[in-house]
């Protein structure tokens with residue numbers, strides 16, 4: 001499914017990155033500008049929604065302008081404006097949605113609302129020009145953990161989801177509890193290779209009668225209990241061993257559930273998406289498992305795994321060519337479900 005030379009401006013502001021990109025035909029990234037607020041939120045140990053919205057307001061115009069300039073495409077030659085309208089922080093989403101509506105109205109360009117998770121999944125189209133649905137995708141970010149069958153462009157069947165914390169959230173909370181700071185995922189990933197993954201056994205949880213669902217609150221509590229136990233005994237704990245053992249437990253579950261779902265549904269094409277898909281331990285384990293099973297594996301390069309607007313431009317393209325157009329009544333929907341339009 002292609003449509004020649006459709007160039008879209010894409011905007012993303014659902015959490016703590018203000019981002020804009022210009023993407024051609026869903027797969028060719030002409031510019032990808034990301035203004036991260038991480039250094040600001042680090043001071044508070046996590047994202048502060050009110051600060052995130054204010055920073056988006058301060059940054060968004062400049063980020064969009066940079067994305068257009070870097071792409072070498074004039075606004076007049078853009079075919080449409082796509083924007084993340086959910087899920088995410090409502091105040092943060094509203095900044096991107098407001099900016100996209102203003103540009104769409106002023107420049108008389110179609111407006112296309114895009115689902116954030118659909119964006120994460122579509123990051124794979126950017127990095128793998130040959131990738132076409134159907135495939136199975138493990139979506140693991142700070143706010144979401146899903147196992148999804150991508151049946152066709154824009155068509156999803158959710159097989160499993162987390163019952164409590166998202167995988168990235170568990171990484172962030174565990175990192176904070178062992179004193180690594182925010183955002184925890186990359187810090188645990190970096191420290192884990194210098195620890196022993198077999199030093200401490202943390203639980204690999206599964207949910208009764210829901211083999212593809214996840215639950216990460218147990219492993220998070222087990223880490224906290226372990227640390228408290230050490231403190232009560234006046235024993236030092238080894239940060240690297242905890243990082244390695246925790247990462248091993250979480251990635252075991254992610255890989256096992258994905259491989260099980262692929263077998264049960266007769267799918268041999270597997271993709272990963274979202275911030276946690278950057279994790280080196282997860283990538284190594286999934287590569288090994290897929291090689292063993294004879295499955296092909298796809299994951300985006302790190303810059304397209306964490307929040308960015310290029311992925312919104314990729315997803316937006318397939319929405320655009322399927323005819324989706326939004327009006328100026330497009331609103332931010334913080335709890336938007338995947339597959340909902």
Ligand code: KG4
Pocket residue numbers: 015140141142143144167168169171172183184185186189274275276277278279280305306307
């Ligand atoms: O996809 P993303 O940028 O934002 C959401 O939509 O949530 O994901 C951010 C999450 C954070 O929880 C962060 O700690 C995690 O992805 N993350 C990682 C790594 N890089 C980012 N987790 C594990 N290992 C990493 N290398």
Ligand code: ZN
Pocket residue numbers: 116120141142274275306307
């Ligand atoms: Zn995200």
